[in-house]
Amino acid sequence: MSVMLRSKDLLGIRDLTPEEIKLIIDTASGFKDVLKRDIKKVPALRGKTVVNLFFEPSTRTRTSFELAAKRLSTDVINFSVPASSVVKGETLKDTALTIEALGADFVVVRHSSAGVPHFLSRILRASVINAGDGANEHPTQALLDLFTIRAHKKRIKGLIVVIIGDIAHSRVARSNIYALTKMGAKVRLVAPSTLIPLEVERLGVEVYNSVEDGIRGADVVMTLRLQLERQVKGFLPSPEEYFNLYGLTTERLRLAKKDAIVMHPGPMNRGVEIETEVADGPQSVILEQVTNGLAIRMAVLYLLSRRRRTR
Amino acid sequence: MPEEILNSKEIERALKRLTHEIIERNKGVRNVCLIGIQRGGVLLAKRLAALIESIEKERVEVGSLDIALYRDDIHIKDEQPVVRSTDIPFQIEGKTVVLVDDVLFTGRSIRAAMDALIDYGRPAYIQLAVLIDRGHRELPIRADYVGKNIPTAINDQVEVYIDERDSRKDRVVLIRG
Numbered sequence: 304m305s306v307m308l309r310s311k312d313l314l315g316i317r318d319l320t321p322e323e324i325k326l327i328i329d330t331a332s333g334f335k336d337v338l339k340r341d342i343k344k345v346p347a348l349r350g351k352t353v354v355n356l357f358f359e360p361s362t363r364t365r366t367s368f369e370l371a372a373k374r375l376s377t378d379v380i381n382f383s384v385p386a387s388s389v390v391k392g393e394t395l396k397d398t399a400l401t402i403e404a405l406g407a408d409f410v411v412v413r414h415s416s417a418g419v420p421h422f423l424s425r426i427l428r429a430s431v432i433n434a435g436d437g438a439n440e441h442p443t444q445a446l447l448d449l450f451t452i453r454a455h456k457k458r459i460k461g462l463i464v465v466i467i468g469d470i471a472h473s474r475v476a477r478s479n480i481y482a483l484t485k486m487g488a489k490v491r492l493v494a495p496s497t498l499i500p501l502e503v504e505r506l507g508v509e510v511y512n513s514v515e516d517g518i519r520g521a522d523v524v525m526t527l528r529l530q531l532e533r534q535v536k537g538f539l540p541s542p543e544e545y546f547n548l549y550g551l552t553t554e555r556l557r558l559a560k561k562d563a564i565v566m567h568p569g570p571m572n573r574g575v576e577i578e579t580e581v582a583d584g585p586q587s588v589i590l591e592q593v594t595n596g597l598a599i600r601m602a603v604l605y606l607l608s609r610r611r612r613t614r
Numbered sequence: 615m616p617e618e619i620l621n622s623k624e625i626e627r628a629l630k631r632l633t634h635e636i637i638e639r640n641k642g643v644r645n646v647c648l649i650g651i652q653r654g655g656v657l658l659a660k661r662l663a664a665l666i667e668s669i670e671k672e673r674v675e676v677g678s679l680d681i682a683l684y685r686d687d688i689h690i691k692d693e694q695p696v697v698r699s700t701d702i703p704f705q706i707e708g709k710t711v712v713l714v715d716d717v718l719f720t721g722r723s724i725r726a727a728m729d730a731l732i733d734y735g736r737p738a739y740i741q742l743a744v745l746i747d748r749g750h751r752e753l754p755i756r757a758d759y760v761g762k763n764i765p766t767a768i769n770d771q772v773e774v775y776i777d778e779r780d781s782r783k784d785r786v787v788l789i790r791g
Contacts, residue, residue, distance in 0.1 A: 329697075330696075330697045332699060333680060333683075333698055333699055333700075334697065336680075336699050336700045336701070337700075340733065341734075341735075342734070345683035345684065346683065346684060346729070347682075347683040347688060375683075602697070605683075605694075605697065608688075608694075609694045
C-alpha cells in the first residue's frame with residue numbers, strides 16, 4: 304500500500320527498484336480500464352501543466368505523452384526545437400528555466416545526448432521524465448514492454464526474452480535489459496558483433512551471434528528498429544544483408560515457444576528487421592504496445608505528481 | 615483497543631434487511647445493478663447481489679468502481695491513493711445503480727464515486743447502500759439504505775472485515791482515536 308516512487312523524476316530504469324517497477328505497472332492496469340471507456344478522461348491532475356521538450360524528432364512518443372497528459376486533465380505545451388529559441392543560441396539551462404517560469408509541473412524531455420534529463424532534473428523543481436536520451440535510456444518504453452509482457456504471460460520472472468538488433472545504439476534495449484533483469488527474466492541479446500557493446504554480459508545477459516540459437520525456446524521475441532538514418536554505415540554491409548542474417552521471419556519465429564509474443568518499439572522497417580507476415584501475424588503485440596504506452600505514461604505522471612520537490 | 619461493534623450474525627441480519635429494502639423500494643430488481651466502491655464496497659456488493667438473487671430468483675449485475683482518480687484530497691493526503699481496477703461489464707445508461715460502500719463518513723468518497731460513475735454513462739437513478747453510517751458528513755450526502763448507524767468521535771476508526779470465503783469471520787470493529 305505504502306509503496307511510492309522515491310524520486311521526483313523518472314530518469315532511467317537503472318535507478319528504480321523492482322518494487323517501483325511493479326508499482327508503475329500495477330497502476331497502469333488501472334489506467335488501462337480508463338482507456339476502455341467512452342469518456343477517456345479523468346480529473347486526477349487537473350490544473351497541472353506538462354511541457355514536452357523535444358530536441359529530437361519524435362511523433363510517437365511525443366503524441367503518446369501528450370495524450371496521456373490530456374487524459375489526466377493536465378494542460379500540455381509542446382516545445383520542439385525548430386520552433387524554439389534553441390536555434391537562436393539559448394543554452395539548455397536557459398530553455399529549461401524559461402519553461403519552469405511558465406509554470407510547468409512536469410517536463411518530458413528527449414535529447415540526442417545522454418544525461419540531459421539528469422542535468423535538467425537537478426536544476427528544475429518540476430518532475431523530469433526521460434523520453435529518450437542519446438543511447439542511454441528510454442524508461443517508459445521498457446515499462447510499457449514489461450506491462451505488455453505481463454499482460455500476456457501473467458509473470459515476468461523466469462521468462463526467456465530475446466532482443467534482436469542494434470543493441471549498441473539502442474536506449475530501448477538498454478532500458479529493457481535493466482528492467483527485465485531486475486524483474487528476474489532471462490535476457491538474450493542477438494546482434495552482429497559490431498552492434499553489441501563490449502562487456503555487455505556484465506549486465507546479466509547472454510549474447511548470441513546466431514539468431515536461430517537466440518530465438519530457440521524464447522517466450523518473448525523483441526526486434527529493434529535498425530536506425531537506417533543514423534549509425535548503420537560502417538557497421539553493416541546493407542539492410543538486405545541484415546534481413547538475411549537477423550531479420551525476424553516466420554521460419555525463425557517457429558523456433559520460439561508456440562505461444563511466444565513478438566514485440567517491436569516502432570516505427571518498423573518492414574523487410575529489414577521484421578518480415579511483414581510476422582509484424583501483422585497472430586503472435587504480434589506491436590499495436591497493443593502502443594495502447595499500453597498510454598497507460599504507462601498516465602501511471603508515471605500520476606505517481607510522480609506527489610513527488611514534487613519543495614524548495 | 616479494537617472493540618467489536620457488529621458480529622457476523624448481526625452483519626448478516628443487516629444485509630438481509632438492506633436487501634429487502636432495495637427490492638421493496640425499486641419494486642423488484644428489474645433494471646437495478648449494484649456497484650461496489652473499491653475496496654470496502656466490492657465484496658459487500660457481491661453479498662447483496664447473492665441475497666437479492668436468492669429472494670427474487672433474478673440475476674442482478676455487479677460491478678466495482680475505483681475512485682482514486684476522482685478524489686478531492688489527492689493533493690493534501692500524505693499517501694497517494696492506489697489506483698485499482700474498475701470493472702463494470704454492463705451498460706449503466708438508464709439503470710438504477712445502487713452504489714455500495716462499507717462505511718459512510720465524510721461523504722467525499724461518495725461524491726467522487728458519483729462523478730466517476732457518470733463518466734461511464736447516465737444512470738436513471740443513483741442510490742446509496744452502506745453497511746455503517748458513522749456520521750460526520752462534510753457534504754450534503756445521505757444513504758438510501760443503512761445497515762447500522764454507529765455514533766463515533768471524529769478521530770475514531772471504523773473497520774469492516776468481510777471475508778470472501780467464510781462469512782462467519784465477518785465483523786465490524788471500532789478503534790477509539
